[in-house]
Every structure is written in structure tokens, then in C-alpha cells.
Amino acid sequence: MASPFTDTDDRILWQRFRQGDEEAFTSLYQRYVRVLYSYGKKLITDDAVVEDLVQDLFIDLWQSRERLADAESPRFYLFRSLRRRIHRACNGRFNERWDLIDEDLHPITLPKETEIIESEQTQKQKDELDAWLKSLPGRQYEVMMLRFYQDFSYSQISQLLTINEQSVRNLVQRAVSKLRQLTISVVISGLFLFLLK
């Protein structure tokens, strides 16, 4: 899973870091920099901006360590502050891009080596599924990613995106039902081919 580290481990690191333990601070960084960065990359296309925002996040974290509260889930704390930073950066200079990301197709590079069950229709099905992931609007993709890759709870996602929990569930449902339509059409076209034979 995306997070091989438990929240308990994180909380211990977090406490040590708040007391000024640089080693704990570096461990938190090493644990989360990759997922935070790639999360940022989904929201802002520019590598250097994402790099800046992630760096600033950790710098500010260190500088304000004495004022920080105990975090129930440090991972959630990090994601939330990165997302806020991105939002802020977007409100100023990247406004348009942000809007585009919410409404438009998600810029996605397709996984090449993902194997599904081997069968004659595998390739076709895989293509359809690729297209599905590719066609998800930004927000649906973000929710899918936070729920099924980052393992955040619905309530955490609703706080992250500042929308209510039901909306988060709806976004997941919408993404999945789109997938289901696709799958059905693949199955039917497979059946049809079979009948023709």
C-alpha cells in the first residue's frame, strides 16, 4: 500500500520532531516526500513549483514546530497543508490552470505493465480501463487516488477537499459507475463476437 507506515509510528516521529529532533524530521520527510510530490504533480503540472511548495511546507513545518499541536495523523496533516499551499498558489497565479484541472480531463500517462487476467479480451479491456482512468475529471481522480491509493478515510478526504462526506462518496460512485458502464460494454461486445463465431 501507499503507506507502509502506521499512524502510530508517525505520531512518535511527530512528537520527537516537535521537540526539535532533526532525525525524526528527516524521517518524516523521507517517508512522505515522494507521495506528496506526486500528489502535487497531479494538481500543478510544473515540477519546479511543486518542488518549491513541498520544500516550503517542510521548512515552515520545522520553523513552527513549537507551535504545532499533536497530530492525530501526521500524514493527513502534511497532505492538507500541501493542498492548501497549492490552492493558495493557484488562487494567485495559476488560477486558470486550477480551474482547468477541476473540470477537464486529467493529464495522465498510462501504466504500461499493468497486467490483468490473461484472456483474449484482456487487451481490449485494458485499453478501455486505461481510457476510463484517463477520462476521469480531476476531482474524481483525486478522490479515487486519496481513497484507494493513500487510504484516507472519507471524512479525511472531505476535510482535505473541503466538501462534505456525501459529495466525496458521490464522486467515487460516479467514477466507479463510469467504469461499470465501460466494463458492461466490453462484456457485451465480447459476447457479440462470440455469437458471431
Place this chain on the structure above:
Amino acid sequence: MGYYHYEVTDFLEDQYFKSWVLTPSQESCEFWNNFLLTHPEKAEAVASAKWVLLGIRSEMEEDFPTEGQVTAMLDEIHSRKEATSRWPMRGLWLRLGASLSAAAVVLLAIGWLREPNRHDNHVSYEELLSAVDAPLMEQTNTTTAPILLTLPDSSTILLQPKSSVSYRKDFVRNALREVYLSGEAFFTVTKNRRRPFIVYSNELVTKVLGTSFIVKAFEDARQVEVSVKTGKVSVFPRTDTEVCEGIASPELAGTIITPNQKVLFSREQVQIRKELVDSPEILASAVLPAPLLKFQDMPVSALLGNIEETYGIDIVYDDRLFGQCLLTASFTTESLYEKMELICKGIEASFEVVDGKMVVTGRGCN
């Protein structure tokens, strides 16, 4: 477990299913293979859910920073984290502070570089090279024909006669792709957003992310010229305080030029002027509309819009005056300037090029 009534979402939400897909163990493999054998009707849902998990994971991992980036970012964090802790300076201020200090460093470097002839604004190729503290590779074209060079990142340089380029021997490992030029060259730069490509030529700095362009910067010439063939480049004078920020910044800062535009940098006045290239060409692109060749009673606004798009230039005109003028004509091999002349003749207007844009003026038609 009641997996037989599970749908895609249920599988996705199930921790045991997830752990099988993402970190399979022998035990979970046996369980799920067995489940699929006894419930073949669930194969579709299982495959979809599995694909979703794997698809999103590989999607996310594709954007992971490189180990080099992870280390570089950590170094930066460590070096900056104590810097301003007494001030509640955050976010933007912090960045601004950092870039100002970077600006100071580069200014110092430039100051040092220019010390030998303090009253002379000119920066020569030799001076540029002497400021580089790494071993360089140099290529000089002493022939009378252009020669084609390929850089380690597979960017190419078509080097004109009496011209030289240098680059660091560790070009591949350096964070920026930096090239020093004396004379004229046509650059075709491979795309790499992480590593901007910078050309230093006399007092002018040209920064690109991936594109093709020409730089003319002869030692004894009075101006430096940069023109763009494809993509976007940004240029700034070396003296500019923007320079360090511009090079380091993710955006293309400074004066931005797009295809069919060029900038002239006057070495005397230390001034950048934007113009159109001498003979603008129609951009080759699959996404742009086709150039209009034959048209009948076409509103001028539509025609100018088409020219703007196909040549990638800006045309400034008063829509209230000219927008509704109708034209009928056909173009064959006219150049941009000839086309503009024909159009202007038709609507009794005239045009000039100001700051890289075409400005159309006249009384309009009613």
C-alpha cells in the same frame, strides 16, 4: 467471507482485497485464486477493481521525484530551515528572501566578472567562459559551412562559420543545461522541463525548456538577436537582476518570444526590443486551424483571427471599426506582410509592427 455479492466498489474498499493486489502474499494469492475459480462471475469485478488499484498506483509512482531530487530538496530544506526562524516570514516571503539572496550572489559574480573593464557593459565570450569553474568542451567552426553538433542530451546545434560554443564537461549531470555561444547558431533543444536549457551569448541570456531557435551574437556586432522557430523562449539581459530569478524560476521569465518573433538586444543601450522575424512562416501544427486561402464576404475579424492563429502572432485592431468589414479574396503564396497589405488595402487601413505585434489602424468601414 461474503465476497460473492461484492461489486467493484466493495472490492476497492476491502483491505484484504487491497493488500492482495498491492502487496500479494502466498496466502492471499491462494485465497483469491480459489475465490475466482469458485465464483467466475466475479472475475470481471475483481479484474476491474484490481486494475483500478494498480492503475492509480503506477500513475502516482510515475510522478515520484527522482532520488536526486529528493536529496536536493532535503539539502535545500536543511539549509533554509534555520534562516528566518526569528521572523514569522513564510511562504512567498521566504521564497522572495531566498531569491533575493540568490540575486545578490549572482550580482556579485557578475560584478566580479565585469571588473576588468568596469566602464564597458560588454561581456565577451572569453569572460563568460572564465567565470565557469568547471572543465569545458569547446567547438569552433572554422570552415565556411555550418556544422551540426549533438549535445549529450541529444539537443542539436547548427553552428555557423566563425562561431564557437562551449559547454561543461559534466553537462549531463548539471542541473541546468548551459551553453556559451559566440557567433550564430540554430538550437534544437530536446524537451526536459526539469532541466532548462540556457544559452549565454554576450550580455544576453536565453532560456528554454524545449524548442528551436536561433541566436546571433558576434563579438563585434552591436546587437544580439534571438529568433524563435518553434516553442517558447525567454530572454533577459545578463545585467538584469531578474536574471538569477529568471534562470532558477520554473516559468519562462523575462521577455518571452514565440514563433515568428525575435528580440534584438542593443548592446549600447542595454535594451531589449521585440520584433517579428523578417519572413514569418505559417506554423506547422496539427492542432491549429488551416490557413484561409479563399474567402468570400468574410468578416475581417475572422480573417485576422485566422492569421493570428496560423502565424502565432498578435494583431491589434479596433474591432468596432474593422470587425464587420467584409472581404473577398484568395491567397496563394503571399508572405505574411503581403497578405496584411492586401487586407489593409481592402479595408483602407495601414499596419505597422510594434513590439512584435501587428497594429492595424484606419478609419474603418460602415
